[in-house]
Amino acid sequence: MSTRHHQVADDLRRRIRSGTGGFAAGDRLPSERELSSYYRVSVPTLRDALAVLQAEGLVEKAQGRGNFVREPAPRLGYPDGPHGDLQVTTSFAQVPPGAAVAAGLGLQPGTPVTEYVRIAFRGDVPHALTRLYLPYPVRELAGAGAVDSPWGDDILGQLPRRTGVSVAHATHQVTARFPTDAEAQSLRIAIRTPVLAIERRLFAADDRVVAHALITLPGDRACVAFTTGAPGADNHDQKGAAR
Amino acid sequence: MSTRHHQVADDLRRRIRSGTGGFAAGDRLPSERELSSYYRVSVPTLRDALAVLQAEGLVEKAQGRGNFVREPAPRLGYPDGPHGDLQVTTSFAQVPPGAAVAAGLGLQPGTPVTEYVRIAFRGDVPHALTRLYLPYPVRELAGAGAVDSPWGDDILGQLPRRTGVSVAHATHQVTARFPTDAEAQSLRIAIRTPVLAIERRLFAADDRVVAHALITLPGDRACVAFTTGAPGADNHDQKGAAR
DNA sequence: CAGTGGTCTAGACCACGCG
């Protein structure tokens, strides 16, 4: 009762994991046409098998070059984890917020909203896409300082000094879905690679929402990690510390 | 530069959201063959479009019956959230743990390991699959008591009384991937629906791993939610995320 | 240029649900 493409994926996974099939980290796999004829499946079915392995982080595709066995690299951790090796690019603009974002921020109509779009790279590979929305005009927060956090924490750190508002706590909502075309392009992932979509809301001490962020993490190279106290005891003492 | 199946998905999403297309919650969509001819795309391409909407929780497929507009229902929340409306089934067995699980538990060879497999239903619809591994023989923890938690917290609650070990904290690692065939069957989701895969480790006060759980949540009807303090405040004691 | 993956087409055959 196993599907054909999972059978192929299982065999490839075994050969990659054991290395006995001649598939070592960094190697190029045979082309999809070769593999499909080897496994006696059609090319789309073989690509389904590769999509499974790709989502698991075992295989990496490169347009025009081939499929490669991924070097085992640690996944980028959210919300905490080492990111000293990340290069971060930021752009920002004053935007008419979409209805969802506006509702999330609880704004008066006409309030200027700034969107920061940030992409975090490890080497040449994008690992995170963050869209951070702040209910202030662009100029106030532009040129904020050293860019270091993939999630825009450096920008948030400017909030108290510039606006008198400070963030007391944050909520994070994580779902799994497919990327939009734009997200797939920014993150340079296949449109069939699942992503972790995070809605992050930042609250002031009086529980007003002071900022809102949409974060998209490629499912094959990032993971969300957090720590809680003992289960069952209603834990509101959670920490976003990874292990 | 948009792909064909995303164009179709965007149009269907708009018609569902606004209701103007005659697509209201609970309605059956036209068959895939009808929709594909309406949009002038092939059936596989139309199915790609539906897969996008399905992962977003807007559309539900039912084998032999059709595609339906989902009633807006709150997603099942992990690790906290209301689950009074869940029915939970449990089975357990003494199993030879896979290498990964054994490593996670740090066991001596020969230690008996019990696997609890639990499925949480809302009505007839599975919302969570939990596989909980405890390094004790089956009998010690069988018939544990009222079954109420989708994550097996009731079983974990028995640990201190029966073994003297108590859980001090837990780590959670969330990734996005495709379900295995077995997971898709248990959760009754399409094999192309992304899932949230959670590795949960439970630690005693001395940081030994005392239990290990693999939790699979269907991406279209569950979400992971947690709360942290102010960002950037004290994430310098962090450790890395895992591979 | 030749080879590769990215996307799409137009079918096929099967299993499931319902009348």
Add this chain to the structure above:
DNA sequence: GCGTGGTCTAGACCACTGT
């Protein structure tokens, strides 16, 4: 029985990569 979705096939054409 008949319509539905589930899976797979065997191609097509394009864009991208490196020579």
